[in-house]
Amino acid sequence: MRRGKDFKKDFKIATELFPKLRANWNLKHESWHINGQLDICDEVGDYWGSFDVHITVPQSYPYCVPVVKEVSRRIKRDVNWHISKEGICCIDIDHKMLFLAVRGINIRDFIRSLVYPYFANQLYRIKKGKYAGEEFKHYFEGVRQFYSEHLDIHDAGTAILMLEAILQGLIPDRNKKCLCGKPKIKKCHLSSVEFLRDLPQERLKTDLNEFRKIAAEIGEK
Numbered sequence: 001m002r003r004g005k006d007f008k009k010d011f012k013i014a015t016e017l018f019p020k021l022r023a024n025w026n027l028k029h030e031s032w033h034i035n036g037q038l039d040i041c042d043e044v045g046d047y048w049g050s051f052d053v054h055i056t057v058p059q060s061y062p063y064c065v066p067v068v069k070e071v072s073r074r075i076k077r078d079v080n081w082h083i084s085k086e087g088i089c090c091i092d093i094d095h096k097m098l099f100l101a102v103r104g105i106n107i108r109d110f111i112r113s114l115v116y117p118y119f120a121n122q123l124y125r126i127k128k129g130k131y132a133g134e135e136f137k138h139y140f141e142g143v144r145q146f147y148s149e150h151l152d153i154h155d156a157g158t159a160i161l162m163l164e165a166i167l168q169g170l171i172p173d174r175n176k177k178c179l180c181g182k183p184k185i186k187k188c189h190l191s192s193v194e195f196l197r198d199l200p201q202e203r204l205k206t207d208l209n210e211f212r213k214i215a216a217e218i219g220e221k
Contacts (some may be wrong), residue, residue, distance in 0.1 A: 008063050014108035051119050053149035062104040065097045091118050102198045140210045151192040156214040163208040
């Protein structure tokens with residue numbers, strides 16, 4: 001299986017950065033299971049601490065979203081710590097993870113750029129009492145925050161227009177008027193629309209329904 005060969009090759013490179021991790025194929029669940037210890041160091045390379053982790057990588061690798069679980073129980077099992085009661089880690093907002101899955105991930109880059117920073121930030125909070133840098137809100141409030149801060153879509157009405165257009169295949173040409181009403185989409189929301197267009201339709205439909213609820217509530221007021 002070509003994808004299996006890709007994973008083995010990519011994970012071997014990953015172990016150069018994270019030598020305490022091991023991977024094996026789980027036939028029952030048809031997925032790769034990564035287990036081991038993740039050592040965290042500060043900016044100058046001084047050791048801070050470690051976490052025992054379990055990462056499940058679906059058979060569809062590299063087109064997948066791995067599930068990361070913290071098994072050492074160093075992190076408080078609480079939504080405000082971005083972790084479930086079962087230890088499943090909220091590495092980043094769903095939209096970013098799904099976008100990466102569509103493009104295809106590299107397990108080394110996934111661990112280095114997403115998993116490691118997540119645990120480093122958790123350790124920072126354990127030691128300092130707060131996270132370093134940006135933190136997304138929970139549930140759909142976090143989605144609204146993502147739309148506003150990363151997609152430049154600040155209100156429910158604009159979000160609805162864009163999501164409906166994407167789902168219906170009615171995205172304007174580059175030089176046409178933007179869906180938000182400004183002169184040209186290429187100078188406005190083109191990159192945001194292209195990002196959303198790459199996400200699964202179910203994700204877009206969920207967002208659309210939630211934004212419609214928000215718009216209805218505002219209308220009632």
